[in-house]
Amino acid sequence: MILNIILIVCIPFAGTCLGAAMVFLLKNQISENVQKVLSGFAAGVMVAASVWSLLIPALSESTSKGKWSVLIVAAGFLVGIGFLLLLDVVTPHVHMDNQEEGPSHGLKKTTELLLAVTLHNIPEGMAVGVVCASWLSGSNNISSTAALVLAIGIAIQNFPEGAIVSMPLRAEGMKKSRTFIYGSLSGIVEPIASVLTLLCAQVVVTILPFLQAFAAGAMIYVVVEELVPEMSQGRHTNIGTVTFSLGFVLMMILDVALG
Numbered sequence: 281m282i283l284n285i286i287l288i289v290c291i292p293f294a295g296t297c298l299g300a301a302m303v304f305l306l307k308n309q310i311s312e313n314v315q316k317v318l319s320g321f322a323a324g325v326m327v328a329a330s331v332w333s334l335l336i337p338a339l340s341e342s343t344s345k346g347k348w349s350v351l352i353v354a355a356g357f358l359v360g361i362g363f364l365l366l367l368d369v370v371t372p373h374v375h376m377d378n379q380e381e382g383p384s385h386g387l388k389k390t391t392e393l394l395l396a397v398t399l400h401n402i403p404e405g406m407a408v409g410v411v412c413a414s415w416l417s418g419s420n421n422i423s424s425t426a427a428l429v430l431a432i433g434i435a436i437q438n439f440p441e442g443a444i445v446s447m448p449l450r451a452e453g454m455k456k457s458r459t460f461i462y463g464s465l466s467g468i469v470e471p472i473a474s475v476l477t478l479l480c481a482q483v484v485v486t487i488l489p490f491l492q493a494f495a496a497g498a499m500i501y502v503v504v505e506e507l508v509p510e511m512s513q514g515r516h517t518n519i520g521t522v523t524f525s526l527g528f529v530l531m532m533i534l535d536v537a538l539g
Contacts, residue, residue, distance in 0.1 A: 284424060285412055288431045289474040292404060293467045295435025299442025300463025303450045306443075313519060316511045318440030320520030323507035324527025325437045326404075330496040330503075332535040333411055333430045337422055338492035341414070349489070356490035360497025364403060368505065371399055397441045397466040400506065403498030404434045405473025410491045412474070413481030417488060429534045437527070438467060 335353065342349035411430050414422035446463030450456060481491055511520025 281416075285416075285478070288412060288424075288427050289408060289471045289478075291428075291431040292401075292408060292434040292438050292470045292474075293464075295438035296401070296442040296467025296470070297460075297464045299439040299444075300446040300460050300466075302443040303446040303456050303459045303463065306447065312514060315440070315444070316514075316520040317523045318443075319507045320511035320523035321527035322437030322440060323503045323511060323520075324524040324529070325433050325531045326499050326503050326507070327524075328528045328531035328535065329407065329430055329433050330499045332532060333426065333433075334407060334492045334496035334499075337411075337414060337419065338489040338496070341419060341492070342489040352490050353493040356493030357497035357500075359490075360403070360494035360499075361501045362497075363494070364399075364498045364501040364505075367399055367402070368501075371395055396506070397445050398469050400441070400502045401438070401467055401470045402473050403495055403502060404438070405470035406477045406491075407495040407499060408434065408470070409474035409477030410481055410488065410495050413478050414488055414492065416478075417481075419488070425538050426535065429538050433531045433534060434470075438470075442467065 335357070338353045338356070339350065342352050345352075408427070408431050411422055411427045415424055415427050442463045445466045446459040449459040449462055454462075477491065477495070481488055508520075511524065
């Protein structure tokens with residue numbers, strides 16, 4: 281079981297590494313339309329994962345405590361959004377949908393972009409950790425397959441993030457090997473957040489619904505604050521909408537059919 285947990289926790293990080301490895305295959309930066317496609321798909325995956333992998337199990341888990349236990353889930357969701365909002369304010373970073381602007385905190389634009397992607401990976405790591413915790417606690421709503429499906433879904437949407445970090449660094453003249461390392465390191469926070477959340481949930485099992493909703497709120501914040509504006513900017517915004525739908529449906533099918 282421990283080996284399964286390690287595998288599940290590391291899968292999203294592997295997705296980031298594979299995305300960062302695109303620097304060895306692509307010569308130029310990712311085009312605007314391709315970035316819209318990837319952002320829309322990632323947003324769809326994250327929204328579906330937030331609903332089926334986190335919010336629905338949280339609501340099911342809390343029903344045994346009475347109908348007003350929904351307030352626990354609601355509070356967790358709002359606190360998760362508030363937590364990411366706080367990090368968004370205090371952490372110097374450039375918004376992924378506005379990369380053309382110069383640095384606003386005295387840092388290089390690529391450094392702020394790296395911080396932005398790292399910031400976004402925190403809720404995803406927490407989501408994997410809390411789902412694994414639910415599985416270990418014997419929850420009827422979460423299975424090992426459900427945890428694996430969530431990890432794979434997050435890895436899929438991490439792929440473009442790894443490329444979004446590494447490609448601009450390469451465009452600035454940095455060596456490919458170094459850009460790959462930086463792009464990969466942007467995802468290292470995920471397994472760390474997963475393990476910390478897992479340990480926390482194991483100590484206080486009763487807060488699992490709150491933590492599930494917390495992770496969902498944090499992920500939704502990233503979608504609304506970053507991914508949706510990125511997939512909708514400029515012309516041909518229907519590209520992002522279509523890929524959002526595809527990502528949502530794919531994650532929903534995986535979660536329901538395999539979870």
